[in-house]
Amino acid sequence: GAVVSQHPSRVICKSGTSVKIECRSLDFQATTMFWYRQFPKKSLMLMATSNEGSKATYEQGVEKDKFLINHASLTLSTLTVTSAHPEDSSFYICSAVKAGTNEQFFGPGTRLTVL
Amino acid sequence: GNSVTQMEGPVTLSEEAFLTINCTYTATGYPSLFWYVQYPGEGLQLLLKATKADDKGSNKGFEATYRKETTSFHLEKGSVQVSDSAVYFCALRREDTDKLIFGTGTRLQVFP
Numbered sequence: 001g002a003v004v005s006q007h008p009s010r011v012i013c014k015s016g017t018s019v020k021i022e023c024r025s026l027d028f029q030a031t032t033m034f035w036y037r038q039f040p041k042k043s044l045m046l047m048a049t050s051n052e053g054s055k056a057t058y059e060q061g062v063e064k065d066k067f068l069i070n071h072a073s074l075t076l077s078t079l080t081v082t083s084a085h086p087e088d089s090s091f092y093i094c095s096a097v098k099a100g101t102n103e104q105f106f107g108p109g110t111r112l113t114v115l
Numbered sequence: 116g117n118s119v120t121q122m123e124g125p126v127t128l129s130e131e132a133f134l135t136i137n138c139t140y141t142a143t144g145y146p147s148l149f150w151y152v153q154y155p156g157e158g159l160q161l162l163l164k165a166t167k168a169d170d171k172g173s174n175k176g177f178e179a180t181y182r183k184e185t186t187s188f189h190l191e192k193g194s195v196q197v198s199d200s201a202v203y204f205c206a207l208r209r210e211d212t213d214k215l216i217f218g219t220g221t222r223l224q225v226f227p
Contacts, residue, residue, distance in 0.1 A: 004158075006158075032213055034213075034214070034215075042219060042220070043204065043217045043218060043219040043220050044159075044204070044217050046214065046215075049214070093158050093159065095159075095215075097213045102208070102213050104213060104215065105161075106151075106158040106159040106160070107158050108157055108158040109156075109157065109158045111156075
């Protein structure tokens with residue numbers, strides 16, 4: 001149990017377009033999900049905390065209008081990169097906290113390449 | 116503030132060698148400590164954890180002991196395998212939040 005999926009696993013898009021990434025907890029409910037960005041050969045940078053039914057909380061320096069987060073249900077959070085540019089190319093990873101616990105499970109990541 | 120410091124890699128070892136990856140932390144209170152592993156092209160997997168001082172986390176031959184006196188959580192394995200090649204992240208979680216704070220990661224390369 002405790003599987004988190006992300007879709008798509010890879011996406012290539014043109015500069016100026018928007019891309020939506022889904023994060024799903026497949027066999028548990030998650031009141032909280034986190035979105036991270038991982039730069040090459042570097043650690044994970046927490047972008048935002050997504051809480052079901054409320055607005056996401058963004059970390060300092062992360063543009064909320066650029067990275068739209070929606071946590072519509074207890075099993076789904078989405079990250080939309082709006083008007084993507086090459087500098088947004090990165091590996092985006094989500095995690096989900098199992099409801100009633102503080103156990104956090106990670107998705108496999110989404111590789112975004114903006115041309 | 117809260118932070119995690121890991122030794123820089125890459126760490127390059129021959130198969131069956133002994134592994135140590137150092138991790139120290141700065142935090143108020145009594146955080147929980149974690150080691151995550153990331154295989155190429157994949158997300159993070161929890162390797163082991165410890166929630167209080169002197170606890171030892173272990174999994175797949177890896178071990179780490181929560182040392183409050185030295186604020187450390189070093190990862191060790193007695194005999195590494197080629198399949199252990201990955202990036203290892205040390206992380207902490209404060210008592211009052213679900214947020215994880217990660218170190219910069221240490222790449223381990225094991226050669227036959």
